[in-house]
Amino acid sequence: MQKTIAIIGAGPGLGLSIAKKFGKQQFNVALIARNSEKLAVMVDELKTMNIKANFYLADITDLSQLQKALRAAKNDFGGIDVLEFSPYSGPDKFRNVLEVTPENLMEQVNSYLLPAIHSVNEVLPTLQEKGEGAILFTTGLSAFHPIPQLGNAGIVMSGIRNYATNLHNVLKEQGIYVGHLSIGTFIAAGTEGDPDLIAEAWYDLYSKKEQFEATFPKEIKLPF
Numbered sequence: 171m172q173k174t175i176a177i178i179g180a181g182p183g184l185g186l187s188i189a190k191k192f193g194k195q196q197f198n199v200a201l202i203a204r205n206s207e208k209l210a211v212m213v214d215e216l217k218t219m220n221i222k223a224n225f226y227l228a229d230i231t232d233l234s235q236l237q238k239a240l241r242a243a244k245n246d247f248g249g250i251d252v253l254e255f256s257p258y259s260g261p262d263k264f265r266n267v268l269e270v271t272p273e274n275l276m277e278q279v280n281s282y283l284l285p286a287i288h289s290v291n292e293v294l295p296t297l298q299e300k301g302e303g304a305i306l307f308t309t310g311l312s313a314f315h316p317i318p319q320l321g322n323a324g325i326v327m328s329g330i331r332n333y334a335t336n337l338h339n340v341l342k343e344q345g346i347y348v349g350h351l352s353i354g355t356f357i358a359a360g361t362e363g364d365p366d367l368i369a370e371a372w373y374d375l376y377s378k379k380e381q382f383e384a385t386f387p388k389e390i391k392l393p394f
Contacts, residue, residue, distance in 0.1 A: 171248075172196055172197070172198055172222075173196070173197050173198070173251035173252065174197060174198040174199070174200060174243070174247040174248070174249060174250050174251050174252070175188075175189070175192045175197045175198070175199055175200070175250075175251065175252040175253075175254060176200040176202060176240065176243050176250045176252070176253050176254070176289075176293070177189055177199065177200070177201055177202065177254045177256070178202050178203075178230060178236075178253070178254065178255045178256065178257060178285065178286075178289055179202070179203055179230060179255065179256050179257025179258060180201035180202060180203045180209065180212065180225075180256075181203060181205075181208065181258070182208055182211070182212060183357055183358075183359075183365045184256055184308070184357055184365040184368055184369070185201065185203070185212070185256060186212050186215070186216075186365070187365035187366045187368065187369035188254055188256070188365075188368075188369045188372060189201065189212065189216055189221070189223065190216065190219065190221070190366075190369065191366075191369040191370065191372070191373045192252070192373065193216055193219060193221030193222075193223070194219070194221070195373070197221075197251075197252070198221075198222045198223065198247045199216055199221055199222070199223040199224075200223070200224055200225075200226060200243035200246070200247060200250065201213065201223065201224070201225040201226070202225070202226045202227075202228050202230070202236070202239045202240070202243070203225075203227075203228070203230075203257075204227060204228060204229045204230070206225070206227055209225035209227070210225065212225070213225050224243070224246055224247075226239035226240075226242050226243055227239065230257055230281070230285040231280045231281050231284075231285065233284065233285065233288045236285055236288055236289065236292075237288065237292055240289065240292045240293065241292070244293075244296070249296055250293045250296070250303075251297075251300075251302075251303045251304070252303060252304045252305075252306065252376070253289055253290065253293050253303075253304070253305045253306065254306040254308070254372070255285075255286050255289060255305075255306065255307050255308065256307075256308035257281065257282060257285065263277055263278065263281070263322075263323070264319065264320050264321075264322065264323050265321050265322045265323075266318055266319055266321050267318045267321030267324075268318075268321070269321065270321040270322045270325075274322050275322045275325060275326075277322070278322050278323050278325070278326040279326055282326050282327075282330065283326050283329055283330060283333075286307065286330055286333070287333070290305055290337070293305070294346075297341075297346050298344055298346070301344060301345040301346075302345045302346065303345075303346050303347070304346065304347040304348070304349065304376055305334075305337065305341075305346070305347075305348045305349075306348075306349045306350075306351070306372060306375075306376060307330055307331075307334045307348075307349070307350045307351070308350075308351050308352075308353065308372075309327045309330055309331060309350065309351075309352050309353070310323065310327055310352065310353055310354070311352055311353065311354035311385070311390065312324035312327045312328065313327035313328050313330060313331040313350070313352045314328075314331070314352055314385065327352075330350075331350055331352075331383075334348055334349075334350045334382075334383075335350070335382065335383075338350075338382045347376065347379045348382070349372075349375045349376060349379075349382060349383065350382060350383035350384075351368070351371060351372055351375060351383065351384055351385075351386055352383065352384075352385045352386070353368065353385075353386050354385055354386065354387065354390035355386070355387060355390075362387055363386075367386075368386050371384065371386050
């Protein structure tokens with residue numbers, strides 16, 4: 171039976187590359203984000219590659235919309251086998267550590283941490299019933315290394331890494347793989363941060379299941 175990957179925060183860069191990589195490995199693809207025009211173009215491109223794909227609209231900061239989208243995907247494809255979580259709020263939302271406030275921190279919490287937890291809670295019971303599947307978290311370098319310019323985002327990224335680590339340690343005994351990939355470069359086609367290369371790294375982690383986490387590139391140069 172064909173498996174399905176749901177990509178949360180899917181866009182025409184990394185999200186599409188992950189969709190293509192898993193789709194080539196006989197996965198159905200469910201794309202979840204809030205821009206219907208971009209999603210429609212992505213689905214059309216995937217279908218030209220004979221990849222079965224649908225998109226589901228949701229502003230992931232609205233947890234009820236996110237839940238509705240995930241449930242629609244599960245209904246359409248008969249379940250979700252792999253959850254990949256990689257939304258990106260953009261540099262305009264990042265604040266220096268000296269400028270962190272409860273308000274701009276909560277923007278990061280609402281756009282990343284809470285949707286991540288909500289998504290896991292939505293798909294995990296079925297994965298546990300099957301005794302297999304995967305949950306994949308994509309974060310930034312601040313999940314590993316404190317970066318003053320990413321004061322508010324770093325708090326949330328490191329929190330996601332903590333959450334993912336705990337999930338990995340508990341769920342590996344239940345046959346469920348939890349992985350974490352931390353991106354330490356700008357994502358742009360034709361560069362060292364080419365989204366196709368990142369998608370390859372993700373599929374390598376997922377398919378081998380030999381380690382919980384990795385950075386991309388593997389040898390990251392710290393910005394300070």
